[in-house]
Amino acid sequence: MLNFILNQHRVQTDERPGLVLLDFIRDVKGLPGTKEACREGECGACTVLVGALRNGVLTYKACASCLLPLGDVDGCHVVTVEGLNDDDRLSLAQQLMVDHSASQCGFCTPGIVLSLTAFGLTSPDYSYADALDALDGNLCRCTGYVAIRNAARTLCDRLAGLDRDPQKRVASLIAAGVLPDYFAGIPQQLAQLPHPAPAPFSPSAVLVAGGTDLFVQKPEALLESDLCFLSKRDDLNYVRLDGRLLRVGGAVTLEEFRRHPEVKKHFPSMEKDLLLHSSTILRNKATLTGNIANASPIGDASILLLALDAKLVLAGPDGARREVPLDKFYRGYKQCDLTCGELIGEILLPLLPPGTRFNFEKVSNRVILDIAAVNTALRLITDPQGRILDLRLAAGGVAPIPLLIGGMERFRGKPVDEATAKAVAQTAADAVKPIDDVRGSAAYKKQLLHQLVLAHFAAAAAPGAAR
Ligand SMILES: Cc1cc2nc3c(=O)[nH]c(=O)nc-3n(C[C@H](O)[C@H](O)[C@H](O)COP(=O)(O)OP(=O)(O)OC[C@H]3O[C@@H](n4cnc5c(N)ncnc54)[C@H](O)[C@@H]3O)c2cc1C
Ligand code: FES
Ligand code: FES
Structure with a gap:
């Protein structure tokens, strides 16, 4: 009842x-x-x-x-x-x-x-x-x-x-x-x-977080299914700082995350970056974990969190917990490392060290309320002389999974300048194998990623970009 x-x-x-x-x-x-x-x-x-x-x-x-x-x-x-x-x-x-x-x-x-x-x-x-x-x-x-x-x-x-x-x-x-x-x-x-x-999460039940993906995909089947609602799990609804880590409970919605004071303080660009995800009436229900677990290759939250080096804490039905880096979570198209009855209980986000620049770019047919043709995020950490210490580049729409692009170690020690930007953009475009689909041809998406990496570097070079 x-x-x-x-x-x-x-x-x-x-x-x-x-x-x-x-x-x-x-x-x-x-x-x-x-x-x-x-x-x-x-x-x-x-x-x-x-x-x-x-x-x-x-x-x-x-x-x-x-x-x-x-x-x-x-x-x-x-x-x-x-x-x-x-x-x-x-x-x-x-x-x-x-x-x-x-x-x-x-x-x-x-x-x-x-x-x-x-x-x-x-x-x-x-x-x-x-x-x-x-x-x-x-x-x-x-x-x-x-x-x-x-x-x-x-x-x-x-x-x-x-x-x-x-x-x-x-x-x-x-x-x-x-x-x-x-x-x-x-x-x-x-x-x-x-x-x-x-109700405790039973392996035979369908886990509903925001339902913004599930109820588009299979509303008739869900009418007959046993459902478990993540929104009722107050124990998974929190954002809290733990030393140099932000802990985000698995039930937190995109809008709660976007507006949370700790997120605004430590990841200030999220407030505007996540405005590009769906719309307010959906973000009010849609969760970060739903975006990760549906394993869409163009999930906006997945791309942001990959670049931020997030880890997932997976909770099994018997209470067992294990940590998986997000960049090891995806196994193939719409496949991820979740066993039966397991859920994403928490997301762990390392805070940005001093000298970090972070930028997100998304290209879609409409600015608001549309999924991406290509989306990408860059986290760039530099030393006091402006040389690259670490570069994490994630991209969606260019592979069967949300992709952390490899081969970026070679740019350590390089300055953040035009030559490096061009070399990173070319490396990224060479590393991906997009497919032709309704959102664009493979060649277009490769070119788009190349240009978006240049846009990342332009944003990174802007005065005041480094934290
Ligand atoms: C109109 C519209 C616009 C959209 N625009 C965008 C957009 O701009 N960008 C974008 O990335 N996406 C977009 N989406 C897709 C969708 O809204 C997002 O992927 C959303 O984040 C999904 O989250 P949810 O909580 O609603 O997931 P749900 O639909 O509740 O769940 C999705 C899947 O994840 C599983 N799941 C959920 N939570 C967990 C958990 N904690 N542990 C394990 N499994 C879990 C569910 O069982 C289900 O299989 C859009 C959807 C619609 C309908
Ligand atoms: S009928 Fe619900 S958003 Fe269109
Ligand atoms: S008044 Fe808005 S759709 Fe007609």
Whole structure:
């Protein structure tokens, strides 16, 4: 039996945990405001808010309900567009969409309103840039984005100066007309829901992390499967510093990682680099470990972490743990070193030594919400004279696996200059064997990698690039 709150109402259901939330909202509950379009996380029409109590604080995020299994929202507060009004008044985000003529056919509008509301609930600074990032997963086919952006800009102006303390934010947003009054009682209602201990991971169950890959690949099969939800494993949800190592729990989402203060401090480029991964409504659920374990040769997180020399801590069903360097984890196309019942419990990231430059490049058809033709990351450590001590170059889309490119030892002792950049670029292009596919020909991808390595060196040479 699953228990959660949908808008103002308590829900108890014995629907299957693999049913996607979108189908439950529309078909079982008859709430048509949440729209169905792509069912693949691409359009944002199905965006809802999911709130959960964590350490006594209620935090919300916007999610694509078409890829979100019902079992994942057990114990949570789910908010659809119908839940933003408890009387005839429009919420502030809705009113601003009207005031700025930001809706035409209206199909995308509920999703946009929910993403703007999530921005109110989560933004650290209510900046306009952050509001635009919050909308990066919401497509509109007819209004045009100028009017929507104008609504977002006015929302930023109206929220400026509001109390952003996580404990007080909901109350401030109720006072500002962003949320209806009933939100004030949600923490108590959530605390009263049953909180069963997460089921231990059984080797016969399908492990669901964010589900953003699984529920695109095989939603029908998952409806019938025994599922184990990583999001319920609070013990795997942490980012913490341990000497010169950052420990990242296996359940941490891409967005939690991107915004975490220790990540911002020690890996500052991640905040912008990971914006190139999917969109906010997906990053709010998608995990680093899901990106690693699906073994996609163009996984963005895999490429970033390979260049950063990450190690994985794998946990077996009997509690046994073993460490595997990420560059030894991939065995072949979509194959990795995971035995039956094992999961990635933790990622270990060594901090960047002084004199490190780090850069990520990705080329895709669209800047946002697209997977790469080629992606690549470079970690370059130099001595005080600017000579190379260590160079790690990772690339995706150029091999059956996310690849750490070999042969880079020969550049130790070389200066970071144009001649070295050209030699590294040629070595990288010679080392890879891409294939022709819909993302580009093999020759194009080789050339692309060559050019992206030059871009790495241009970024590395920029003033202030070294940490
Ligand atoms: C619209 C859209 C856009 C996308 N854009 C990008 C993009 O720009 N870049 C990119 O790299 N990817 C992209 N993806 C792919 C996907 O979102 C990512 O790969 C994501 O990081 C997968 O993580 P997840 O937690 O959702 O994985 P899930 O779907 O939950 O799981 C994926 C696989 O990993 C396994 N798994 C998950 N966690 C663990 C663990 N801890 N231990 C062992 N096995 C585990 C699962 O059992 C499953 O087999 C996109 C997907 C969509 C739908
Ligand atoms: S229906 Fe398009 S993102 Fe869910
Ligand atoms: S108003 Fe028609 S899709 Fe946005």
